[in-house]
Amino acid sequence: MTSWYTRFVSQLLFPLHERLKRHSTYRLLPALEKSQWLSPQQLEQLQQDKLQSFIRQVVADVPYYQQLFKQLGLSAADIQSVADLAKLPLLDKTLIRSHSKQLFSNRPYRFSRGSTGGSSGQPLTFYMDQHRVSHDVAAKLRATRWWGVDIGDPEAVIWGAPIELGKQSRLKSWRDKLFRSVLMPALTLTPELIAGQLQQLQQQKPAMVFGYPSVIYQLCLAAKRQQIKLESLGVKVVFVTSEMLYPHERNIISQSFQCPIANGYGARDAGFIAHECPAGSMHISAEDIIVELLDDDGQPVAAGQSGEIVVTHLATPGFPFIRYRTGDMAQLALQPCSCGRGLPVLANVQGRRRDFLVTTAGDQLHSWGVVYLLRDVSAIEKFKVIQHQATAIELLVVSEQPLSPDTQTDIRRQFQRLLGADMAISITRVTDIPAAANGKYCYVENKLVS
Template identity: 50%
Template sequence: MSVYTRFVSQAVFPLQERLKKHDTVRVRRAMEASQWWPAARLETFQLDRLRAFLSDVSAHVPYYRQVFSAAGFDPATISRVADLQRLPFLTKPVIRANTDALRADDARGLARFNTGGSSGEPLIFFIGDERVTHDVAAKWRATRWWDVDIGDREIVVWGSPIELGAQDRVRQFRDALMRTELMPAFEMSETKLDGFVARIRARRPAMLFGYPSAISHIARHAEKRGIRLDDLGVRVVFVTSERLYDDQRESIERLFGCPVANGYGGRDAGFIAHQCPSGSMHITAEDIVVEIVDASGQVLPSGQSGEIVVTHLATRDFPFIRYRTGDIGVLDDTPCACGRGLPVLKEIQGRSTDFVIALDGTVMHGLSLIYVLRDIPAVRAFKIIQETLTLTRVQVEPGEGFSDRDVASIQSGLQARLGASVEIVVEQVAQVAPERSGKFRYVISKIAG
């Protein structure tokens, strides 16, 4: 670790967190100790946290006060994590119908978030300081598994307007101090890709972080141009927010000359699992309870594939209890060779985002289209199908108040990204259907490849 990295990770970043009134350093240090506990000790710790969390929620969250009463559920009496199964699932429709009642009556300073989720359904929810603190601590712990730390040079390849819209002077100064640089992942034209490759070579980051599709696209472009990326000293590439495919991992590892560390989670469910150098996706068991359920909602044993259901123990201000993520995964009860007692998520399926191609040939991340629809409250669900360069269809499941103005917003928003002359056909449907496999793809390009 360089002197500068040590200065940032041990002084600058902790000071920032204290000013935000986040207890991140203490939480990370506690997690770095608990990760080595035997599985049985972790399970006991998790049960104690779960009992205290549910008791707090029962006292302060109107929605769950009613749910617990109806179910005859007393948090103080739970004796095992499996007692969670007595509670109903939390779904996106439930959150939309009970947003106010899900807020703790003593919550302060909640941040509002809006995400499309894996199905394209717009979802508004809130995050408190405890949740932010614990998520940052979990990510920080996982970063340090790979011999890098806050303060090492980093390039972030991202596309969320939450990050891209926050680049004011204060944020730019902070990023410069932390030695992190943001590259927008929406547009992947030849010129943009040339610029990305040049910037990575000039920056010589110790780590990259971002979408696997975007980073692999940049790496393959460099290969096509005959430009090396494996001589820069990149130690690890962290990927998240999409399913990581084998060909993407192979391309990134071969062309950057370093390992890929996968991460799984979301703004709604939190940081759920991170890959260690031994290859396992470790669940943040200190904060996260993961269940795998079948189509009827029955909990499945390790080794069987089903929907990932998450309870986040640091969400007392706006609780996520038995939250159905819509993603498919498999738990593994085999201990990891790294020696950590953290449970393992063996497989994650069902998350993928296509690229789309604009009329002028620009290749863009599919999220650039998703954000047009997800922030329209009257859109309940959607699917975008790029049929040709000149025709894109949008299936919309309309909610209350959906109007011609919303149709016009969709058309103008997509045309601004794909081309002014591209025909955008908006089709109102009773239900946006999943693929034949049962998975939901919210952006499908029939011409991108």
């Protein structure tokens, strides 16, 4: 049963907060909660209508696309459907950096500055108008409500990105207190920090936990070692995002809190793309997000086949994202979700191309192959696999004692079975493996991919 304070925040305080920021979040939210139950065909028509309106506005107002359409000999009328987007080139970080000024609309939008964490290289700076922010927040609120929680319920945010941590002004701290949201920094997971976070969770007893799966997983392992019963906190759902969620992480987190895990997929630049419903499907926010899955030649892949996620965000008129390459891989589900929502389902989100290793034969091996191999080595506490060359892999391990010669030999043998007999495997014992500068932790990094 929803508490009176949650109703106060969700029905009065946060809507007022959004209105003062000139966001249309609470005008959009009822429409999204209704449109999710439309049939796939009705949603496709809604998306197509929005696409046509969006393209007309962008071509009329944005210098970059005015020039691009002229060069291609196209008019806004030539983009009538999702299939017609193939007439336009892909957008990537390099293009945005080199044409940033031309990507601004001529209309006087209110912009906020955004930046990616730079986990794949140089960070990207981009800009969000109030329409895009409102749509993303509304889509997130809709997905949150799928799980029986709402803004105003006690929330623990276990986050490591310095972008957020650096924004915690006194005003925002007071706002978070009013909304009952506690930010727990998780950039460097020292034993002291983990102990402090576990203590804070026990004191707060949040209804929902939000954060990186790798960090929450480490907290659960620490709680188990210290015989802290996280299930006694009464957490209703754990929301995870920004990293690959591995099955072993899902199992441990779910068992520890005795609650479901809701995986979310999105990006600062690409938007709030998809979120998991209680039936287990990752629903795309299709009212505002068009997802294309493309092969290496830029051609659409069939449902059930893996392709790179390319996003067109229909609520970005001020600084458009059209056919934006995310670098992530996924599939479209073959079957609709049993929950009854008509929103399309993104299946098997496999992470970035940098999360794949290349065998000596030139094939791609998903990181899961080596993650599960190393996870079963009891002597290893933490690890990271780095591919520097086509025939060379570096394995960093954190362990209480040096790995025995037999253990190292067995690891090399199994790596070579997966990656090729001529793959050189170096194993280095280190004291710690810190998260990246953006706070994320990745088990595998392929430096062959830019």
